[in-house]
Amino acid sequence: MRTHELVLGWIEQQLSSGELVLGGRLPGERTMAEQLQVSRTSVREAVRILEAMGVVRAGVGSGKDAGTIVIAEPGSALGSTLRLHVATRHLPVADIVETRVLLESWAAARAQPGVPELYEAAELLDQMDAAPDVDTFLGLDARFHVALAQAAGNAVVSAMMASLRGAIENYASELTGNLPDWNATSGRLRAEHRAILAAVNANDGRKAADLVAAHIRGFYTEAGVGSASTQD
């Protein structure tokens, strides 16, 4: 085992045992290096990897705010990994799109009316009606889909769903610039979002799942990303 992997293993063990908890601080670089008898370089490499995995945020401040904090951001970390594997052509964009359809239609079918995430989703739709530009719109759009996925109550599905969107975000946002008529597209997307949310609130899981599947496939098809199959 290489020395930075030894550090990673030790930190994972500290997390598993509960010695180190969410929001807690990692020991300082020098302390860990001395305790594990490895170089400070190896400690720093391990911390960089944990940062990339969304497990810690490296310290930037000084005084009582200094230090490396344990966080829980698996979605963006999984998204970076998927994005790199899309870049190597190992993961086809069309497979990313279909997996999004699978996870989001599952979540839409299981979201429970009345949970707080659905109120947040409704609020986001109101903000989208007033979004001043495409980037603001797409940012709110992403948050709407995450809120809907979270309403199903499965943290792994939520994290994976967010990662899939993140993995091909660049492709989609490059292409939204080329859409023939953004006002028409955004009007359609807003109407589709409202119909999806209405079906969830009416406890019609089947309809919500079908609507969200058509919504996702339609968006990527119009943006020219992937060639979403229709076998689902």
Place this chain on the structure above:
Amino acid sequence: MRTHELVLGWIEQQLSSGELVLGGRLPGERTMAEQLQVSRTSVREAVRILEAMGVVRAGVGSGKDAGTIVIAEPGSALGSTLRLHVATRHLPVADIVETRVLLESWAAARAQPGVPELYEAAELLDQMDAAPDVDTFLGLDARFHVALAQAAGNAVVSAMMASLRGAIENYASELTGNLPDWNATSGRLRAEHRAILAAVNANDGRKAADLVAAHIRGFYTEAGVGSASTQD
């Protein structure tokens, strides 16, 4: 942007543009450091992160086999990330189990009879009948499930499915040691695998999906891992 992120961005751009391809070699540490005008330490940190993401394998040899190679192993990388977030208690084990059920029943319903992955799956079942010990059995078992997922032809679903199993492998293998009667359990698992494969080969996707869902939930329930819901 920190300097190691600059190196990551440059490598991602080389992959996207096709300058760097699967099986290809990264430039040497010193070359990249000079070209990007960063320290060799920053280059090494970026390479460590890419290793952890399953995008490269760092060089160990010398001569013509030396160098850092571009690979495609997203499954194990995603699994390590999920495992760490399970360790922080951010991702519940039960959610991991239910997501496995979702992805694998989707794949079982869509696997096409006659594809090579199903012949491999059948071969793995024969090997499991003759497995000399629990670890060999579980290794073959993991490969059977991956082959079945691959038969559905979605690389993202396959990678995610493999990552979920990897994320809670330690929990499951600790607990298989505590099963009341391993021979009885392995006999049941082998019979269930054959029934799943038979349903796929008979093009009965619905039945294959139901059987694989029951099989996964049953295994984790018996091993005492998670509390798989039955809402699916």
